[in-house]
Amino acid sequence: MNVYEVFLKKAGKEEFRHAGSLEAADDELALVLARETYARRAEGDQMWLVERRHIVVADEDYVAPNADKPHRHNDGVRVAERRRAGSDRA
Amino acid sequence: MGRSWGSVAEFEGFLDAGGIVEPVDAMPDEYRQHVFRFIELHANSELMGGLTERDWIPKAPGLRRKLAVLAKTQDEIGHAHLLYMVAADLGVKTRVEMLEDLFANRGRFHNVFHYQAVTWADQVAIAYLVDAAALISQQAVFKNCSYGPYKRILRRIVAEEGFHMRHGEEMLLVFAEGTAVQREMFQAALDRWWWPTLHMFGPPSKPDDALLRWHIKSERNEDLRDKWVQKYATLLTGYGFVPPDPDLRRDPESGRWVTGEIDWAPLKATFANLGPDSARRVADAARHWNETRWVREALESVARRAA
Numbered sequence A: 001m002n003v004y005e006v007f008l009k010k011a012g013k014e015e016f017r018h019a020g021s022l023e024a025a026d027d028e029l030a031l032v033l034a035r036e037t038y039a040r041r042a043e044g045d046q047m048w049l050v051e052r053r054h055i056v057v058a059d060e061d062y063v064a065p066n067a068d069k070p071h072r073h074n075d076g077v078r079v080a081e082r083r084r085a086g087s088d089r090a
Numbered sequence B: 001m002g003r004s005w006g007s008v009a010e011f012e013g014f015l016d017a018g019g020i021v022e023p024v025d026a027m028p029d030e031y032r033q034h035v036f037r038f039i040e041l042h043a044n045s046e047l048m049g050g051l052t053e054r055d056w057i058p059k060a061p062g063l064r065r066k067l068a069v070l071a072k073t074q075d076e077i078g079h080a081h082l083l084y085m086v087a088a089d090l091g092v093k094t095r096v097e098m099l100e101d102l103f104a105n106r107g108r109f110h111n112v113f114h115y116q117a118v119t120w121a122d123q124v125a126i127a128y129l130v131d132a133a134a135l136i137s138q139q140a141v142f143k144n145c146s147y148g149p150y151k152r153i154l155r156r157i158v159a160e161e162g163f164h165m166r167h168g169e170e171m172l173l174v175f176a177e178g179t180a181v182q183r184e185m186f187q188a189a190l191d192r193w194w195w196p197t198l199h200m201f202g203p204p205s206k207p208d209d210a211l212l213r214w215h216i217k218s219e220r221n222e223d224l225r226d227k228w229v230q231k232y233a234t235l236l237t238g239y240g241f242v243p244p245d246p247d248l249r250r251d252p253e254s255g256r257w258v259t260g261e262i263d264w265a266p267l268k269a270t271f272a273n274l275g276p277d278s279a280r281r282v283a284d285a286a287r288h289w290n291e292t293r294w295v296r297e298a299l300e301s302v303a304r305r306a307a
């Protein structure tokens, strides 16, 4: 048996969202089970199934350092201050 | 991979601050065991509930009801499947191990599925009272559960329980507005299901309840039970039905319903799988598991060929 991750999407709306997982013998049976388990009431009209073992998983230590790079953002504070100073004078 | 915590105290601080635990995290083993047992109990209950529901597909009155019961059966079996997947990812038992424990009478499931549904009115009472009670409990867990995968899967389950409850309300109306025989039928079912539904919330939560401390559950059993009593005592008496509790009364000052003393012995019996219908139900589920072995074997041979 293989474990599959199920993703659903409604046409024209947002991105594919993870719905959950299931166990099935092969892709065809996984599709049947996914439809009957996760999409009985039109929760989506598009579905992706990915075998869990094919998912490439990044370690948090590898991903997290990107949260600490202020030079990739601009808080707009200096420009806002200048604007405020300008309107005070007016 | 995943996060880890220096001590249980540090982990509890993380949970108290609203932290959400994911399966890859190095959670304390006691937390893992507690959250696993809680989800396994829920999964088993959905499955046993689905099997009872299935028994009523041929007996439900009329095609429309049969289709609704069919859909509900599929929902409950689906809920079990979703929950077994979430539980299995905790690495304590595999999905098949959980099922085999259940069918070998080593598993536990909610008290309400240890009783016999005698007439169609019992099925209506189950949908009207028990599904509503399950919905109240699950909503409370869904709101604040610290275990991410369980919280996320509960969103779907809670939504579908809502359909069951509304179907129950509609069916109740048929009995409430029906003939004298129909009203008597529902009253008899209410006599059987009132106390088990009160029991379903569990005995009053202990002050040191680990499920509450670890934000697996967020509300005390007695508070959830009270929520249910306030709503259903009002509705049932409004329809002219009489809950089988001679001491049930409205407090004159607060206007709130107060129940009589709850006898916990029947609940304790179900904890040991010694309820009135436990043995038959487990044996019936085990028989189905054995009768469908050839299907699983066929699927496994497909999987082996695909590999």
Ligand SMILES: [Fe+2]
Binding pocket: B046, B075, B076, B079, B157, B161
């Ligand atoms: Fe359910």
Ligand SMILES: [Fe+2]
Binding pocket: B076, B131, B160, B161, B164
């Ligand atoms: Fe249900």
